[in-house]
Amino acid sequence: MDWHRYVIYIAFVVVFAFFAVLLGDQGFLSSNNLLNILRQSATITVIAVGMTYVIACAEIDLSVGSVAGLSSVCCAMAIASWGLVPGILAGLAVGLVVGTINGGLVSLLGIPSFLVTLGMLGIAAGVAQWITDSAPQPILSDSFNLIFGGGNFGPLPGLIVWGGLFVVVGAVVLNKTRFGRQVLATGGNRTAAEFTGIKTKRIKFQVLLISATVASVAGMLYAGRLQSGRFQWGAGDELSAIAAVILGGTSLFGGSGAVVGTMFGALLIGLINNGLILAGLDSSQQQVVRGVIIILAVALARKK
Numbered sequence: 001m002d003w004h005r006y007v008i009y010i011a012f013v014v015v016f017a018f019f020a021v022l023l024g025d026q027g028f029l030s031s032n033n034l035l036n037i038l039r040q041s042a043t044i045t046v047i048a049v050g051m052t053y054v055i056a057c058a059e060i061d062l063s064v065g066s067v068a069g070l071s072s073v074c075c076a077m078a079i080a081s082w083g084l085v086p087g088i089l090a091g092l093a094v095g096l097v098v099g100t101i102n103g104g105l106v107s108l109l110g111i112p113s114f115l116v117t118l119g120m121l122g123i124a125a126g127v128a129q130w131i132t133d134s135a136p137q138p139i140l141s142d143s144f145n146l147i148f149g150g151g152n153f154g155p156l157p158g159l160i161v162w163g164g165l166f167v168v169v170g171a172v173v174l175n176k177t178r179f180g181r182q183v184l185a186t187g188g189n190r191t192a193a194e195f196t197g198i199k200t201k202r203i204k205f206q207v208l209l210i211s212a213t214v215a216s217v218a219g220m221l222y223a224g225r226l227q228s229g230r231f232q233w234g235a236g237d238e239l240s241a242i243a244a245v246i247l248g249g250t251s252l253f254g255g256s257g258a259v260v261g262t263m264f265g266a267l268l269i270g271l272i273n274n275g276l277i278l279a280g281l282d283s284s285q286q287q288v289v290r291g292v293i294i295i296l297a298v299a300l301a302r303k304k
Helices: 007-022 031-056 064-082 084-107 113-132 142-150 158-176 178-188 190-195 200-226 237-247 259-278 283-300
Strands: none
Touching (some): 007 237, 007 259, 031 064, 031 158, 064 200, 064 237, 084 200, 113 200, 158 178, 158 259, 178 190, 178 200, 237 283, 259 283
């Protein structure tokens, strides 16, 4: 049995049971706290679904956190100036523009995605801070805040619905469509994929475009839940997303992808963060644990 396929589910059950026993008298198992874990994990889950495609294609996207922050402030500023629909379009435009630049530089010029997206990380964060003068941009549109994470869809919190929607669509596209098979083939063996007629450059462009666009949606989810746009939203999320993807069973070397596993990876990270907060650990100690998770994720990665 290939235990790598099930390690994320085993780890999730073990960690959940550990915190349930250790923190049961501190409200860990309360319905409010469990829903809070799902809410806090939802945005990372959305980003990580897009990251799954990138890593399955043997690329990397380090700019997603900064794109989320830039999308949130552009969306907030556009809503304040022109209204709801232009604001949403402005937020999506950030992801489309950044994804087009990232994908073009990687697929057309052959620059490694690590270097391109590392540079874009700084550019997007700098632009977001520059255009806002480091000030938060409030969002007074109740409709936007309701739709993007601040309200409920029936009995379920909106953020959970958004996260579930992206997981379902991402899993179906990756596992059941021609595009998904081409992504996995490109990541597994680019030369062999090209011999079968797959346009691997186009696939690389598309996965980076998807990743940035999904990150822009995540930025709007931050903005809706917190009712403001800030350049800080999404900072560091690229590391959490990468860890969630690798822990979820996607090979760091490309060629395989597991969107459902990615969801459990994000939930595991959210579970650990929540448990550490209830246990009284401060933010610096939480960062240490996150670093350990990332190292563990890379250690568990294996080439198909």
